[in-house]
């Protein structure tokens with residue numbers, strides 16, 4: 276866990292052939308975020324709840340597809356999967372600060388979400404799944420690995436509508452490929468598609484979050500493309516099961532959106548990354564923001580002024596190092612940030628070896644937590660890694676880089 280050189284910015288990127296329903300809404304907001312996160316190797320760790328969601332899906336899948344002779348409890352499966360997650364996260368440079376995952380998540384969220392997932396177990400039963408499923412699902416840090424888009428064209432249109440848990444459907448004519456959490460056998464010629472969610476599913480105005488609606492509509496298009504003769508019902512399963520309307524109007528709307536994206540993002544075209552980056556509130560949880568010229572260029576303007584959406588700050592800062600002071604077992608640094616403000620970051624682990632940095636060198640700190648209120652909509656000037664008191668949360672998954680790159684000078 277030492278300070279690393281800032282990776283080179285992403286200059287060009289190849290557009291993939293397939294899109295994924297689960298992040299389609301974000302693809303429309305900032306295509307670079309989704310495309311680069313699927314293909315770029317130097318990624319910042321995601322928010323720890325992303326790993327928790329993945330862990331719970333794996334436990335649910337293993338539970339649903341266990342053989343009848345297997346004498347195992349939900350809790351035993353959960354403990355075993357959690358241990359695997361912690362081990363893998365620990366071994367990865369950018370995620371080892373998230374271990375143990377339950378501490379990074381926080382007691383209340385951990386308890387609420389794991390209890391929720393456990394409540395699903397009674398209804399979960401599925402046919403055994405192909406042997407490669409554990410491999411696909413069992414690598415938490417797979418979220419950070421560069422997979423590229425190998426052999427995309429060779430993926431064939433799904434010939435027969437599958438049924439069961441974690442079923443993949445591929446529809447090249449729609450450029451869509453996705454793994455559906457749960458799809459039933461047709462009952463009275465109607466199939467039910469369910470997606471399991473552990474996080475909040477409603478927006479501030481109590482309507483179902485738009486990205487979940489989009490995801491489910493795209494699943495419906497895919498199912499309809501594989502078998503045009505079945506009726507489709509869509510559900511989100513959280514604490515209760517909620518049906519999402521699927522009618523002609525929603526079908527037309529989602530088709531039009533998909534066609535717009537397909538023509539804007541032609542498969543395999545190599546384009547300038549800056550032409551498809553759209554900085555905004557969604558940069559807050561973007562795993563490639565340290566390599567995104569769009570974000571690096573505009574963020575200092577946000578710091579100096581007001582945020583486009585003050586509820587979604589990016590708790591990052593970069594600038595020239597003024598001083599490093601040891602405070603017990605941690606370090607405190609002061610920098611002049613790229614907006615010309617004096618910024619302080621305290622509680623930094625001494626494993627970063629910040630004392631070795633020269634005064635005036637450029638330091639880039641990502642994934643911090645603020646130790647001041649943010650309600651005024653202004654970028655904080657005081658951050659931390661380990662909190663100065665119980666009132667503040669610890670910043671898990673902090674990453675520190677040195678720079679700058681010549682082209683940013």
Ligand code: SF4
Pocket residue numbers: 305307308552553554555557558561562563564565567568569570
């Ligand atoms: S940092 Fe912002 S602009 Fe850049 S890719 Fe991520 S979301 Fe898009």
